[in-house]
Amino acid sequence: MRTGILALTMATLSxxxxxxxxxxxxxxxLQLDPEGFVHAADDGVVRSFRPDAQVVDYIKLNETQLMSVIPDLAFHDADFQAHLVEVWTDVDGNDVDDEQALHPSEELLPPRLRAGYSAVDDPAAASPSVAARAALEKKTLFCAGRLCSTSYACQYMRCSLCIAVDMYIPTVMRCI
Known part of the structure; x- marks a missing residue:
């Protein structure tokens, strides 16, 4: 009996x-603009943005997919994870039409793309090359979770892209 439960648990985890x-x-x-970034929004759509707020590419995720990536997108912050579970419960990005996916309403935009945004209080607006150079000089090759402002900065540190997730910490973007 225990072997069966263990096998089922292992299969579920797999x-x-x-x-x-x-x-x-x-x-x-996702297609990226090197000076842009990616944002996982409340509507279940992960969008790749150019610096001028134009959507380059997007992917629609269902609730199961969204829940599966929360630990990685929330960078193992328990409060942030709980917030994302609350936000993405019963959300299906597949319900979003292509027009909204390409042209999200302002409340779905990350803060830096909204009208009236000021980079003064934005930690990600610091020069990404300085942070990247410092990380590489320390021979730190693990970039996941590092603050970023562009996908290029993350790629410089050997990560894939720079992502903003939801509005929990509105000005923070990190590499994945």
């Missing part, structure tokens, strides 16, 4: 892990 990896892989395959 499926969850493969779903997470598959979803992260799809996010990492």
């Amino acid at each position: 499926i969850a892990t493969s779903l997470k990896e598959e979803t992260l892989s799809h996010i990492r395959q």
